[in-house]
Amino acid sequence: MSRTADRSAQGAALSRAVWSVLAEQGLERLTVRAVAAAAGCTTGLVMHRFPNRRTLLLHARQLLHRVTRERVEMLEAAAGTPREALRAVLRQGMALDERTRQEAVVWIGFLAGAIADDELIAEHRRNNRAWRERVERLTAAAAPEWNAERVATVALALIAMTEGVAAYAAADPGAFPAADQERMLDAALGAYGLT
Amino acid sequence: MSRTADRSAQGAALSRAVWSVLAEQGLERLTVRAVAAAAGCTTGLVMHRFPNRRTLLLHARQLLHRVTRERVEMLEAAAGTPREALRAVLRQGMALDERTRQEAVVWIGFLAGAIADDELIAEHRRNNRAWRERVERLTAAAAPEWNAERVATVALALIAMTEGVAAYAAADPGAFPAADQERMLDAALGAYGLT
């Protein structure tokens, strides 16, 4: 195995370690040593790849952004109609399985850690605004007759609802099963006339 | 001033200190020393009133529960119709001003701190389930003709939406002004036929 392959493989392992610690142990236990232990390396390597602890959080958030972006772009491409695309994209933002549940936990953890940290909160806002614009674009395509304000209002209702239910389900999966979340999403889309 | 009055006044000051540190500095800076500094006392007093740091978080969450419960009960009592009550109760759950914005920050901070803590997460679930049941009750009163499943689905959509927008607005008030949140709420209630 070449050297660069080793490096990128270790980078991936480190990414997974950051992710899993934040997702499974929460923000407060996201320490350099915990990440090193999860990655099977030492704090020396971790500090070599990340200048400080804040960038661990930042990295997890950027990972979340990248993963969801790739997923929604695939879903958009695979969708037959704009309304199917809208539904598929919103659906993947809820906490329907263990994978998406962990994503919600990471989202919450980063948000909590970004409070009172200008740089981190800026990243949060960037990502959220991109997400909002995407859903607005999909909503506009799904309801071409709507004016901009209607589009913005309904898109906000939809992203807030899916993010909210993801947060609820992240902390209490038993009380918010996937079927309930999907029923909720379909009820909302139906109510707004987007079915 | 009597002694018990002093004590309860100091307890209130301590409560405010816990709250403000969590709301303004975030979960990670919610330390015993930071609370003591905010309350103008020493760590000795803090540790006298709270057995350990975890109960600081727990206290903030219970404070949030109490405050919102009292507020929604007032709003319910003051509402003319079931639908007005539903709207008023949902409305106060969004982040419309600095006060409610801080409440959303506390909600997020506690949730992030409760990950991987059985006792704290149990409190979170208790409170969220009570909140959900309240909104289900209000929804059933606002739409008596609905069956239980429809009530549960729409109530979930409403609490997820308001909690979600509160989380968004907590971290980016400029991008989610109160007027947008209210418009979103009214659009949702209208779409579900609850206006």
Place this chain on the structure above:
DNA sequence: CTCCGTTCGTAACAGGCGTTACGGTAACAT
């Protein structure tokens, strides 16, 4: 083969953390 630069493990540092122990002080009872 030798040299060099990168990579990363080892070890330590200073600082902040939660928590505990102890002593002084102020209010109440007698």
Place this chain on the structure above:
DNA sequence: ATGTTACCGTAACGCCTGTTACGAACGGAG
């Protein structure tokens, strides 16, 4: 007035944290 008790400030403990410094090992270049 005096003893008692609850309250809380002081100070310290040990631990864990982020971060840094240093040296060894390894791969590539000449």
